[in-house]
Amino acid sequence: MIEIEGVSFSHGRAPILSDISLTIPAGGVTALVGPNGAGKSTLLALMARLLPLQAGSIAIAGRSVAATPGREMARTVAILRQDPGVSSRLRVRELVGFGRFPHSRGRLTAEDERLVDEALERFDLTGLAHRFADTLSGGQRQRAMIAMAYCQGCQTMLLDEPLNNLDMFYARDLMRTLRMVADSQNKTIVVVLHDINHAAAHADRIVALRDGRLVVNDVTARVLTPETLQAIFGYRMEVATVGGLPVVLHHR
Amino acid sequence: MAGGAAHRRPLAGALAALAALSACSLFVGVGALSPRMLLDEPDAVALMLASRLPRTLAVLLAGSGLAIAGLVMQTMARNRFVEPSTAGTMQGAALGILLVTILAPGASILAKAAAATATALATTSLFLAMIHRLPPTQPFLVPLFGLVYGGVIGAGVTYVAWQADLLQLIEIWLNGEFSGVLRGRYELLWLTAACVALTWWVADRLTIMSLGREASVGLGVDYAGMLRVGLVIVSGVSALTVVVVGAIPFVGLVVPALVSRLAGDNLRSTIPLVGLCGAMLVLVCDMAGRLLRYPYEIPVGTVLGVVGALAFLAILHAGPRHG
Numbered sequence A: 001m002i003e004i005e006g007v008s009f010s011h012g013r014a015p016i017l018s019d020i021s022l023t024i025p026a027g028g029v030t031a032l033v034g035p036n037g038a039g040k041s042t043l044l045a046l047m048a049r050l051l052p053l054q055a056g057s058i059a060i061a062g063r064s065v066a067a068t069p070g071r072e073m074a075r076t077v078a079i080l081r082q083d084p085g086v087s088s089r090l091r092v093r094e095l096v097g098f099g100r101f102p103h104s105r106g107r108l109t110a111e112d113e114r115l116v117d118e119a120l121e122r123f124d125l126t127g128l129a130h131r132f133a134d135t136l137s138g139g140q141r142q143r144a145m146i147a148m149a150y151c152q153g154c155q156t157m158l159l160d161e162p163l164n165n166l167d168m169f170y171a172r173d174l175m176r177t178l179r180m181v182a183d184s185q186n187k188t189i190v191v192v193l194h195d196i197n198h199a200a201a202h203a204d205r206i207v208a209l210r211d212g213r214l215v216v217n218d219v220t221a222r223v224l225t226p227e228t229l230q231a232i233f234g235y236r237m238e239v240a241t242v243g244g245l246p247v248v249l250h251h252r
Numbered sequence B: 001m002a003g004g005a006a007h008r009r010p011l012a013g014a015l016a017a018l019a020a021l022s023a024c025s026l027f028v029g030v031g032a033l034s035p036r037m038l039l040d041e042p043d044a045v046a047l048m049l050a051s052r053l054p055r056t057l058a059v060l061l062a063g064s065g066l067a068i069a070g071l072v073m074q075t076m077a078r079n080r081f082v083e084p085s086t087a088g089t090m091q092g093a094a095l096g097i098l099l100v101t102i103l104a105p106g107a108s109i110l111a112k113a114a115a116a117t118a119t120a121l122a123t124t125s126l127f128l129a130m131i132h133r134l135p136p137t138q139p140f141l142v143p144l145f146g147l148v149y150g151g152v153i154g155a156g157v158t159y160v161a162w163q164a165d166l167l168q169l170i171e172i173w174l175n176g177e178f179s180g181v182l183r184g185r186y187e188l189l190w191l192t193a194a195c196v197a198l199t200w201w202v203a204d205r206l207t208i209m210s211l212g213r214e215a216s217v218g219l220g221v222d223y224a225g226m227l228r229v230g231l232v233i234v235s236g237v238s239a240l241t242v243v244v245v246g247a248i249p250f251v252g253l254v255v256p257a258l259v260s261r262l263a264g265d266n267l268r269s270t271i272p273l274v275g276l277c278g279a280m281l282v283l284v285c286d287m288a289g290r291l292l293r294y295p296y297e298i299p300v301g302t303v304l305g306v307v308g309a310l311a312f313l314a315i316l317h318a319g320p321r322h323g
Helices: A040-047 A070-074 A092-104 A110-122 A138-151 A168-185 A196-202 A226-233 B005-026 B035-040 B042-077 B089-103 B109-131 B141-163 B167-174 B187-201 B203-209 B213-218 B223-244 B251-263 B267-291 B300-318
Strands: A002-011 A014-024 A028-033 A055-060 A077-080 A156-160 A188-192 A205-210 A213-219 A238-242 A245-249
Touching (some): A002 A040, A014 A040, A014 A213, A028 A040, A028 A168, A028 A196, A040 A055, A040 A156, A040 A188, A070 A077, A070 A092, A077 A138, A092 A110, A092 A138, A110 A138, A138 A168, A168 A196, A196 A245, A213 A226, A226 A238, B005 B042, B035 B042, B042 B203, B042 B251, B089 B109, B089 B167, B109 B187, B109 B223, B141 B167, B167 B223, B187 B203, B187 B267, B203 B267, B251 B267
Parallel strands (some): A028 A188, A028 A205, A077 A156, A156 A188
16 A cells, blocks of 8 residues: 655745645556646655655555665565666666565575566566667667566556557557556556556556646546546547447547 | 676686786796796795785786776766776875875875875765766766866866976876885785775675666665765775876776676676776786886886777777667
């Protein structure tokens, strides 16, 4: 469970987040959506302790983000940032192996090796395991970074626009993998998404921000109405049902 | 994350080559000395213990230390084109020694090393803080800025030395050579071995650091703390080298860049190779300096200035495949 209580954040005098309070229940996929500049990445960065809290508090699985030692947090929550831009020449297997660092402190046990293999398999990286990460395409590198975060084995995962750089095949593949991981391992996954239809298809909940304020935090079906979507994105869009699934016609 | 057989083979080769070169180095010099003479003549043994052995050890310590310092510097700056002599670190160390020489002329060599480390820390921290503002899409700006920055500090050092009539000393600190190394005058360099050991100890955390601050925080690595450890390693090695033998350029640049290209950036497996190759490069250049104008010597700093600059140009020409 993620508890966010009265969080505000400003950059100089420009307010980015204003008094956000919300609770994300344990287990399941939550999509964090909103227009550009809504504060999604900032909120995620605060949850991930990449930015210092200026006001309010955030707790993940009962641990205060501000007060818990970094090592312990690294075993609680795994993060993937937008455009991680790996410039290091690490082999994919080494990179994914560093996901085990919070547990093994650099000495991989047989169990760690098994988890690395499983992560490589799960994100379709086995064939690339011995390639240097800087020789991969953007999408392959993105998958390697996600595999590393997955390999960290945390109950909570925070992913900032993980679909960046991914083609349709791997975007769908990643969302299905996240869905499966959330279901089979009861993980809490928060993912910043730009494509509302990925949220519609794979997320249990949608948290929407606009101009630094919380617009809605509810189960997916209740968010996907023309009225609510207009409140989030600022224009009216139709919601159709195709094959039993809500589809937002946001591009028309 | 162990190296595996593929990493061990070049390592064994480098180790064998370094051992052979070190053995040769012991018998290269102005005074005639051969392995046979060691058995027959007590003077030969004395020469070996007082001069040749200390000199070779000093070369090995400085070479491996500087290569490792360069590796750490490149990891911290996340840029492959920087090293202590192109980032104001060596010049900062010279500034420290100069200030101690002016303010406390009788200070011990240990005090000089401590002061040099402190000023090198300051100038390197400032360098890292400033390159933080350069656009990451322009990797060549970092070495360019470093050269200008080091040049400015170097000019300041020269000015102060000129005012204090200490220009000859500056020459000694800023152009490294090993001809003055004798037993009793190089032992401080063993501290660089401690810096190398420290690097080995934190190798995994340094590798994670090379993934950036956010990845480090995500994996529970204290990024700011590791930056401080890295700064101490870089400044410590640079200051010790400048105090004992003088600045040696390009080792910290060329060796880590080449090893990275061949074996990657997983420090746990590349540190031994970087250290060995650094020692080997400086040893070869020092022996060349001893032999090129025999019986006169060319300082190793000068030899490396030429060799290293050429290698640097080659690396620049090969391009920043990944910044």
